Amino acid sequence: MSHNTDQDPNGLKDDALAGSSTPESIADGVDEEVVEPNRRLFVGWQFLLFAALAIAYSGFHLFSLNVYPMETWSFRIVHIAGALILGYGLFAGARFAEDAQQASPAWLKWVSYALLVPAVYALVQVFLMQQTINGGAMRIDPTIETLHFGYPLMATTAVAIVLSWFYRQERHRFNAADLVLMVCALASAGYLLMAFNTTMRMSTGTSFAPPGISWAAIAGSLLILELTRRVAGLALVVISAVFLTYVFAGPYLPGFLGYPGLSIQRFFSQVYTDAGILGPTTAVSSTYIILFIIFAAFLQASKVGDYFVNFAFAAAGRARGGPAKVAIFASGLMGMINGTSAGNVVSTGSLTIPLMKKVGYPARSAGAIEAAASTGGQIMPPIMGAGAFIMAEVTGIPYTEIAIAAVIPAILYFASIYFMVDFEAARKGMRGMRKDEIPLFSKLVKQVYLFAPIIILIVALFMGYSVIRAGTLATASAAVVSWISPNKMGLRAILRALQLAGTMSIQIIAVCACAGLIVGVISLTGVGARFSSLLLGLAGVSQLLALFFAMLISILLGMGMPTTAAYAVAASVVAPGLINIGIEPLIAHFFVFYFAVVSAITPPVALASYAAAGISGDNPMGTSVASFKIGLAAFIVPFMFFYSPAMLMEGSAMQILRVGLTATLGIVLLSGMVQKWFFGPVNVIQRVVMLVGALFLIYGGIYTDIAGLAIGTVLFVMQRKQHGGKGKIANAT
Template sequence: MTISKGERSVSNNEGGIIQRQLKGAVGGLFFLFAICITLLHLYLLNFAAIDPWLFRAMHLLCGSMLGFALIPGWNQKNLGKIHLIDWLAILASAIIFIYIYYNIDQLIFRAGVTPTTMDFVIAIVGTLLVLELTRRTSGWSLPILSLIFIAYAFLGPYLPGILQHNGYSIKRFFSYIYGLDGIFGVTIDVSSKYILLFIALGAFLQASKVGDYFINFSFSAAGGLRGGPAKVSLLASGLMGMVSGTSAGNVVTTGSLTIPLMKRVGYKPQFAGATEAAASTGGQILPPIMGAGAFLMAEMIGISYKEIMIAAIIPALLYFVSVYFMIDLEAIKMKLRGLKRSELPKMKDLIKQAHLFIPIVVLISAILMNYSIIRSGTIAILACLVISWFSKQTRMGWKKTAEALAGAARSVVQLISICACAGIIVGVIALTGIGGKFANLLITLGSSSQLLALVATMILAIILGMGMPTTAAYAIAGSVLAPGLIQVGIEPLFAHMFIFYFAVLSAITPPVAVAAFAAGGIAGTDPFKTSLQAFKLGLAAFIVPYMFIYSPSILMKGSFYEIALTILTSIIGIYLLACAVQGYFFGKARWVQRIVLLIAALTLINGSIFFDFIGIALALLAFLINKMFPDHLSSQDNNVKF
């Protein structure tokens, strides 16, 4: 059996967004426009750099024009025609760009300082367009949060305590926000330079059938194991999720295939949806691409992306290992088997197509050879195109190439709007100084207990990330919280990775878990209950960020011996935690065993050899309890493939 895109239940939208199906001359015009957007970005990034503000404004213009044309704002019945209001929004977006183009030399000096009336009008209209586009692409959560921050900028003089500030005039505020410190700041910079590039790479991976190869390879490798489709979901969604900009978008892409198969072998709908949500979310922390947040991290910290990519390897491994243990223990408890080998793609056939892995190998190699991220991504796109011609089934002709280029532009609209809207919040944080006040609060907590400061950071990062894609969640949380952690003595890379990890995990954290909600819809079950199950599956992963702090070798800092020992003890600790959560440890675990296993797992988080021995001793105690008072679920479990 070979799984192809045509055999899947494919949504008629990009990442869950309802899009218009434009036809005729208008449809052809915007199809060509989408192609030109991707080609223009690739050309400017590689061959003809322009002023950063102008490039970012062009990037936002492209996203706005395509977004207002393709994504309806309210009535979703007539999807074949662009509404008059949308045409006006497109026109307004074009006028704003033209104004920036002709006035950029003056705007650099007067924006946010001495703006003219026209500067103010352009800024406020542009900000409203960003909020509306974000509402259409991502719902209300991020625009509402942005409006709260905007209100805070004007209400500051009337607020108590650390929230108080002097306030700003409306002209100064909006001209500042619609400048290089706000909407056109670091978030849209990352979007314009990296996100579209790697969305294009993802589109070419799909068009060249590399994406289908990932899924087929996953089925062949893991489909026959107990609870096979769940393990396929973990592997396939991780591979696909690393090139996806959002966890929810990845759920829609791969979940339409994996969730029905999980239900078919016996997993409950809630568990099937939760597994897909957890797997898709993990793709955001999987090198070499890590969704898009890692590029933003590199810009915010000011270090090379290669260093971040290397540091993220072990945390990503631990995340997927932790979810694997959870779904494997569930399969043991439910006595689930895998798919029949006759139902799975043959590995010998897949080995003949191993050349389809070359684009990813090329990407990783180029990064490790110190090519720029832009050049590495471009080379990987070209590799996809070349590799596709090795076989008639994968060959990308003019039509497939054009569809991949247009699809990249359509898919990136949501992330452009998210990054622009997140820029509003980042700008308010910088303008009002609220980020520094939060940093002081964390410093105060850290002076009494570093762990307390970390727990507070975790909670705030998850809250800030709820209902938002990873890129926006990390941009906001990193701006507010990272300075405080750094000032309590945590290295910048460690602090940002800690925050990034929890910004990612917010996608499976109730009550607003966007990835779990998307998976629940596909599974046909209660989204909130699915989110609770996803949270349970990812519970072991919530411990991993603390390992960054207490075992720095997890981020590849230290000797080979230290790194190897940390990996070993961390995997053991995560397994014990999974056993405690699932209530199974070589048989059904009693509550006393689960408590012992939990304590053992927590002791193994610490990098100390002393605590490692305590953890192992406690694990042996839990095992002896099982032997002394046996209560196994089934004597047949050992006959099932792991």
């Protein structure tokens, strides 16, 4: 990257530059692919093989979604199986060996190769069973399913997973244990495809279900959990394990958590259906999410990310604390598309965090600002990090309604971060970047056509095109627009984008499938209904108390999880309870969605903050506390959805306008209170008054708005008198 990371402790001195000419570009490499620590980097024929698999995987989805649709369950099974095969090929289960001496002993390799025998045997049995069904049989002999398919598949899957934890090799090498897991994924998916395309599908969840479905589902669930551990860490796996334990321990639990219980066969024969793993989360990952990952990969291949960041620097870089304001703009744009807060921090934060430190922000503040801004990208319409699509799938509310409803809350969130940043810059006397440190706006504005794919996407959606058709149009337009840009996409670049999309999709697909496992437990055991009754009881005492409890559960369930999984799980547990206490479905789901999103910056497990701390060099827990403060508005605004539905565009135009304007003024007061600055320093009493005024204005009632405006006016007059207009809310260089 072409930026200088030397710090200026006071943020006021001009650094000596090698030359005084304006740089053409300050961002270089934002679109570079982020390579995870456990991702294999193949060379030679292995690289070509896995590149071809990734391209075929992305191409399969584009073809199925736009040209020749598959039967729904079959499509979702292939979708998950493809991600498992690619995932086990590309992501190792243990740390890499630095050289051949640290590699695993030879016996481990030979034991792994030996496991290929039962794995291939189970796969062959699937073909033989398929022939039996094709020959007119209604069912397979349970003994064959268990002894010749179930036992070999289960044993091989479990042993190969354990072996893979100890299998250390150099980064460019593949190992036999993961090859075994790839074969097991094929065998599990093959059996399910065969069974679910016959009358056996009707018996799932009953004592008459073929045992083979349960064996395939158990093996498939283990494979999903292990891949999730490799690509997303242990948090989601541990939560899944707790829920799975509940399935069989539930009958022995006291109070509202107890339930009659399910047998292993009944549970697993149904969890790998649309009641669980193949349900709403996989429905969204196999359609909208994979499509928008392909869209993001095309934007990445045409270097649009670099342009977004350069544009942000040109537009906001000279304002006081400029790089922080750039982080807000750039991270909002990038986070909206890429659908993961921590991933967005890594891509844009590697540029913005060092530059924030350079103009005077402490390492902690720099990391916290980037984490809060990247998290905000998940609530930024129209894409909302794919959260909008899951919400539409779960609630049945049209996508366009959800995108419109998200506008005011997103403005409030980003306004909050903007004023937090601005007031901190004013309090610490920071400068902006000099004219010769940022690209010329007049040059960049000539390439504004690079925003065309996103504009086409928005226009197509609001013209009534389906999400799939709009996403495909936007993807195609990204390639076309690149032909008039410096980074033209030829056939090689398009194939590279498809390969990148196949690789990028593995994490989110694994996470969605794992979240589907949890959703399956919730729906099949009825634990969600018991949480609903608990919320209903609390609402009898106080609706605010019920909302507060719902907030805590949503954050707790979301900790350590990517946005889509966090929302899917929280929506299954918490949203039905909120709807039962009389809250509109849209408001209930937005409430849950916001807290699932901000779990990424909520201590003690704050993935986005931890990623930012890794770049800034500060303490992770300190950074997460600081990002929590900066994103404070996101913890207050959702409560106002209930008290003031106009915030979600529900009401008359005048109501919506009034609530939007007064809430924005409330956000300014809230930011001033946190940063101890308005037009100048504020004392403790003024901060308390500012907090009261902010809450009145954000609340949205007519009388509270009048009271909040009165408080704001008094504070304005007091500050102007006290500081004589020396401080300014507006940007200063």
